[in-house]
Amino acid sequence: MSSEEKNPHASENTGVVALPANTAWPVVLAFGATLCFASLVMNPGVGIAGIVLVVVALVGWVRQIFPHEHHEDVPMVAHATIVTTARTEVGRIQLSEVQRSYLPIESYPIASGIKGGIAGGIAMIFPAVLFGWLTQHSIWYAVNLLGGAGAAYWTNPTTAYIAAFHWSGLWIAVVIHAVICLLVGLLYGALLPMWPRHPILLGGILAPVLWTGVLHSVLWFINPAFANRIAWGWFAASQLFFGIVAGLVVARTGKIQTRQPLPFALRMGIEAKELMSTEQEDEK
Amino acid sequence: MRKNEGGGSVVWGLSQVRQVGRSAVRPVVRPAFRAWLVLAALSIFPGVAAAESASSIPNMMRPEATPAHQIFSLTLFVLLITGAIFAVVAGLLTVAIIRFRSRNSGTTIEPPQIYGSTQVELAWTVVPVLIVAVLFLTTARIIFAIQDAPKPKNALDVTVVGHQFWWEFRYPALGIVTANELHVPVSPVDHPQPTFLKLLSADVIHSFWVPRLAGKTDLIPNHVNTMWIDPHKPGLYLGQCAQFCGAQHAMMLLRVYVDTPTEYAAWVRNQQKPAAQDPTVAAGRTVFETQACMNCHRIAGTAATGTFGPDLTHLMSRSTIASGATTNTPEHLREWIKDPAHYKDGALMPAMQLSDQQLDQVTAYLATLK
């Protein structure tokens, strides 16, 4: 658009604002269009009236905006707007000079979580495959349990069937495994810095144990075929394997500074004791 | 077909179709877990306990067939998860509101401003994703178990045709056509005999829904659907059309009689007979055959072969008329023929303007059609 189009309501001289002039053509056009549609349920005469109105309104409208939009000048009334607030002070978090910012102070980069997830996911394959090999002499057993008997809808599979190789089982298992490992890795990357001490203990042992426990109680419902054949010892072992590897990878990645000098409590936004005391001091 | 000693439940042809607490593999954990689920469900649903006795309530929480039962188990599982989410999130919100309420209206200080936290936000993104994964895998399993259940050889086939505003049931293998009241044999858990329904529509979209037996499936013109039920206990199960289908959608009621094997055999034998021929009501039959009645209704063994309305060959074997709008007594029948709008304003059956005498005659005739 031309430059004067760029700001259609620009004021030429101070004290006056050019605004689009009021016009009846839109309402006439709308009414005409409605009549056109209404003629289907009424009678053709209504439609003819509608068409006439539409044509007249369109011509009128074009004349309103062509070649230049019709404007009218509205006088500007001096009005000093004073932006004030009674709340002149701002509470601060006292742990740093930066009062308002992002949480937490330093953290693992998000990529570390992804790396941890990938590493843990790869590490986890070994105990799982070992389990299949030792119990069924098939490296595909664990894979098919997850992918075939679990998610694909194999009806009533036999153990021998599960132990054999199946493309559908393999790719479904790989997708599930990869997605869940990545997500859990991300979660580790996000949550581990909130428990600043013992990342291995928390992420490597406590979390897998909790996770295994939860799965143990609900897996029979999520997936009975899987649950019937699962060996919980092996399962817990592979979870721990994942947890420790992922935790190590995450924890070993250097932390990066975020501009968030806050303790865990404030980082979570859950605890605000420090926050409250600061406020109260300020209020006094 | 497998027998399952744990809870006495047999689910034909499907290893994955297993009801809560019925598996032999983990008998210790599951009943306890189930009790906990039921408790959770009941605590948020006082109506269930109150309604426990009335069998006429089409309550999805009191399933009596495998599909409904699987849905019920899934419901409890989903209620548990969503209940937990609700407790956590609503709890946090409540704590936040109470704890951070403004105590001092004249305050001159703003609280510290915090813009966000990638870490926390990432965490509360990933956790829901994991919950969704669990919910999805569970749901998918039940979808496949119910929808793709193989059809056993001994299954009974019934074709259901939805009409404005009544149900037609055809038993192709048995040569039976009836209306509004579906009779199926009981399918005891150790000798399952499911009924497979083929769902069609003669006019607009309807939906077959008997909550205690299965979820609903639509009857769509020019489109064949199927569903199956295997009621475990004899009795009457109520349902109704669940897709708005016109003026009298509300009076498109549905009764499913689950019969014991003997009752069912007797019912089949009776339905297969041609219509009763009682010479004492011949006048009524003449009215039926000379007025427009015969254009829409069929009575086997007479000139009436219409198919727009329900088959009346064994009308009196049904306990309701007008698709459940009223009970099937001669008085109601007479009123219904005289003025269908009295019970069902908008039903497609016209008032035939019969004289009182003709009405009496035709009612008397119909009353013999046992």
Added chain:
Amino acid sequence: MSTASRGMDLPAEQAWKLPSRGRVGMLSLIIGESALFTIFVVAYIFYIGKSLTGPTPAQVLEVPILGTICLLSSSFTIWRSEHAIEHGRMRAFAGWLAATILLGVIFMAGTAIEWHKLIVQDGLTIRTNLFGTTFYSLVGLHATHVILGLSMLSVVLVLALLDRFPASQSERFAVIALYWHFVDVVWVVVFTVVYVIGR
């Protein structure tokens, strides 16, 4: 927000550039129109081969090669006229514009002849079968858009011939041209669906 600008005053002379409202508005309209056409196209594809009675597309449809070539080349001519008005060459503008309209009219004439043949010779109307219903709806919807475009272009042409459409209006013309390009692109889709896939 880039880190570079944080905490710094926005330099007064730094240009504050926003897209032209005409183009944004027309692009939005095109997105909406695309959704409209998508529904008709999906219906057409869904009903291919589902008619219970004849005639079938293979029996009666002829590929409108001439019309298609004309319509597609009109995208080129309107682009030339856009170019011309931007550079103030008003006669070239009017010439290319007239060519665009001519090509559009040839296309519409082709459609009219096709429909006449289908209705009179082949007895295919909108009520005949599903093919008739979907065909006339989809092609008709597109034709409506062509007619709308042609009317707008004709008004511009008349104004241009009367010297009432100065070069300063080039931005507005560009918006109309955008619409015309859209109508052309839709024809590519309609053509593919109706005359290639559906036949």
Added chain:
Amino acid sequence: MSNLQSDLPMPIHGTLESDKARRSSTALLEWLQSWVVTVDHKRLGILYILYSIFFLLVAGAEAIFIRIQLAIPNNHFLTAEVYNRFFTMHGTTMVFLVGMPILFGFANYVVPLQIGARDMAFPRLNALSFWLTAFGGMLLYFSFLGGGLYGAGNAPDVGWFAYAPLTARTFSPGNATDYWALALIVSGFGTLGTAVNIIATIFSMRCRGMTLMRMPLFTWLYLVVSGLTLVTITPLTAAQFMLLIDRYLGGHFFDTQAGGSALVWVHFFWIFGHPEVYVLVLPAFAIANEIIPVFSRKAIFGYPAMVAASVGIMFVSLGVWAHHMFTVGMTSVTNAFFVLSTMLVGIPTGIKIFNWIATIWGGRVRFQTPMLFCLGFLYQFLIAGLTGIMLSVAPMDWQLHNSYFVIAHFHYVLVGAIVFCIFAGLYYWYPKATGRMMSERLGKWHFWLFVIGFHITFDTMHFLGILGMPRSIYTYQPDRGWNTLNMVVSIGGFIQGIAVLIFAYNFIVSYFRGDVAGDDPWDAWTLEWTTTSPPPVYNFGEEPEVRSRRPLWDLKHPHDTDWEYEG
């Protein structure tokens, strides 16, 4: 709050005509005419809102009639025919004549003010859009009368979803269904125009310094909503054209006798219908995004995540429509796909809820009426989301689909979330538009009665659905166990009705007697509060310039500005 005192209401739009001049009848006519021919976004916004509130009362009255009919079994208060018209008109009106116009009314009023513009990008198109919407609504309601004049006298009675082939000439003779389709096509064009206009306004009319990532979230969400509207309302229009082709020209799109498919309509309707829910709920989020931070005295938590979640919801919402169709007999794999896509909606929605809670956390919450409604919204939307998860589980949906559980669920969204936010928005911007505060005392009455009525009605409905009560039935048998619960639902409906009447009273009386508001009564942070209340016709004397998401914070705290920290 300002100390200005005045006994006269200010003219609502801020042009400088004198009130006294209005007293004579010619002046009154002129004044009315000035509203009809106006192209001012603020006046059009007010027209939209008044129009919607009028239809809110109409459709609310229809709901009351529906609830009287259902309060007891085998009731003969309404005939089946009238009942079917009422529930069809209730649904159609609430969605198309209340929800969409009022939300676009907010956009019209607030968006240009928030981005520091003097008007919408296309002021005349804006007027056209409003009048198309308005005449569309009138045409729809004309069916009650007009049917008698031109054809079978009736209103649409095929449900707001108007499933084929019930809408075919065979099953729906007369013109009722035509009125439904035509009226919605007309108002649909209006909606399309508004959506185009809002997008162009947001992209092309922002004031200096307002980059996309500095826009208030309200404006951001309206950008998303308008984009979604473009690709949502047009499929409905297309399907309605097809319906009219069938009905008037003898086409076969939905003619199952000629090989057409009834399911095609169902698909097309829900391709519109599901995103439509997001078209309605995203503006509600937009309102909450303004009010919750201001009344918690904190910046919104996770602004970029909120933007991303909104855009995410927009895209995901386009791929979930068939979850309304789990019972039509799709394959198990298709069902599973739509289960997954539907559940995915829960993720961005969850992010939003968490971010709102985090915004409140550590803040200093003031419980004024707008905030009360927003807090009600948070709880109810949480429940609505969770029942939504339940319905996304296809096997549960096989039971619950088309039952009162679904009715309860979507009223939790439409009333519990959207209407609550609409009320919050009305209380919040009323002082800006009129210069007067709405009564806080009546506002609290309104809130508490409405919350109580809402929960009595809609919590109970969930149980009716579980007990097997289908929707759209005009009466029911007394032995189904639904009697008491239905009576409870109806009582709740009446309580809500009373609450809405209190609101209407407050809305009118406050215009004449409310406290004078001043420019910035809530101590808020977006640009609309820098101008007078009501704003002058040109909005801003000099064009504003912003450097952060909260320009007023920067002005109020010159030593502790936002732009030092944002990024």
